[in-house]
Amino acid sequence: xxxxxxxxxxxxxxxxxxxxxxxxxxxxxxxxxxxxxxxxxxxxxxxxxxxxxxxxxxxxxxxxxxxxxxxxxxxxxxxxxxxxxxxxxxxxxxxxxxxxxxxxxxxxxxxxxxxxxxxxxxxxxxxxxxxxxxxxxxxxxxxxxxxxxxxxxxxxxxxxxxxxxxxxxxxxxxxxxxxxxx
Amino acid sequence: xxxxxxxxxxxxxxxxxxxxxxxxxxxxxxxxxxxxxxxxxxxxxxxxxxxxxxxxxxxxxxxxxxxxxxxxxxxxxxxxxxxxxxxxxxxxxxxxxxxxxxxxxxxxxxxxxxxxxxxxxxxxxxxxxxxxxxxxxxxxxxxxxxxxxxxxxxxxxxxxxxxxxxxxxxxxxxxxxxxxxxxxxxxxxxxxxxxx
Numbered sequence: 001x002x003x004x005x006x007x008x009x010x011x012x013x014x015x016x017x018x019x020x021x022x023x024x025x026x027x028x029x030x031x032x033x034x035x036x037x038x039x040x041x042x043x044x045x046x047x048x049x050x051x052x053x054x055x056x057x058x059x060x061x062x063x064x065x066x067x068x069x070x071x072x073x074x075x076x077x078x079x080x081x082x083x084x085x086x087x088x089x090x091x092x093x094x095x096x097x098x099x100x101x102x103x104x105x106x107x108x109x110x111x112x113x114x115x116x117x118x119x120x121x122x123x124x125x126x127x128x129x130x131x132x133x134x135x136x137x138x139x140x141x142x143x144x145x146x147x148x149x150x151x152x153x154x155x156x157x158x159x160x161x162x163x164x165x166x167x168x169x170x171x172x173x174x175x176x177x178x179x180x181x182x
Numbered sequence: 183x184x185x186x187x188x189x190x191x192x193x194x195x196x197x198x199x200x201x202x203x204x205x206x207x208x209x210x211x212x213x214x215x216x217x218x219x220x221x222x223x224x225x226x227x228x229x230x231x232x233x234x235x236x237x238x239x240x241x242x243x244x245x246x247x248x249x250x251x252x253x254x255x256x257x258x259x260x261x262x263x264x265x266x267x268x269x270x271x272x273x274x275x276x277x278x279x280x281x282x283x284x285x286x287x288x289x290x291x292x293x294x295x296x297x298x299x300x301x302x303x304x305x306x307x308x309x310x311x312x313x314x315x316x317x318x319x320x321x322x323x324x325x326x327x328x329x330x331x332x333x334x335x336x337x338x339x340x341x342x343x344x345x346x347x348x349x350x351x352x353x354x355x356x357x358x359x360x361x362x363x364x365x366x367x368x369x370x371x372x373x374x375x376x377x378x
Contacts, residue, residue, distance in 0.1 A: 087338065090312075090338035111311075112309050112310075112317070114288060114309070121312055123338030123339065125338075130339075136319060138293075139293060140291070140328075142342075146363070146364055165323075165328075
């Protein structure tokens, strides 16, 4: 009987934490903060590690994220605010992000790429945070960007891939980020 | 008065000429677009190899493709695929898929978007890709007719299907890829001849 009690105690004690873990798998919490690019492992060697700098903050039920557009040589700074959708772990860009994204996208929205809008969304499935943008140019050419930040022991590992009709699938950029504090 | 009328008539005449030129150019663009597509029209038969990149499994398929005009400037593609059993289609286990896609030119853009059959009783709804609605379009680039189908999956990953039909001297080559979140899961390569 004591064994059964001990078993129940351990099981019940473990239960809330496993529930919390399930909830955390879709939460931005473990990605919050400032992250500095530490090293770039592959790519065309044009980029400095600072191009990987990243900042993620809580924002009204969702999160705000600031990163560099690795799809362009200039690596312009991009900011976006994401809000939850009906789908667990899937976030759409908040409509008021428009002004921040004006430099990067012609018409930023979680919209319809066939109407000239950029479809921008994010996915969290711990240890992965992914941000995607997809647009179609006036000739029907696709531009698909896919950022994946995976939590590691030392920080984050980034994989960036970019698909266009001109180049097909470019070789991905990979690199590591460490917590910058602050 | 007469001089004034003549001076006023000239700009009107200029406008008329410019409008006529613009209409002529637009007509030329429309016919050029239609001609672009007309090169792809026809019936094609051939074979393809389907490769499952996760398992390495390969299968042979028979192809039967019809590319036809649809409405004023659109395109209708019907294709029948037969899954062969040891290279044969007259044995048990053979499979057959029949599909149709309709495309019409996109407003203000140089590509076509997929449209459904017109149903007067259905309620029109805006496409919402973030909710999982597929985004499908077709573009033409020289000898290439490429259909893309893009979808945000339930878990936030994406699926992209790229179907390329490339004109050759005898018919059309086929290239297909199914990509999920950056990983190519399935590849189809094939060739067809234009049927007489």
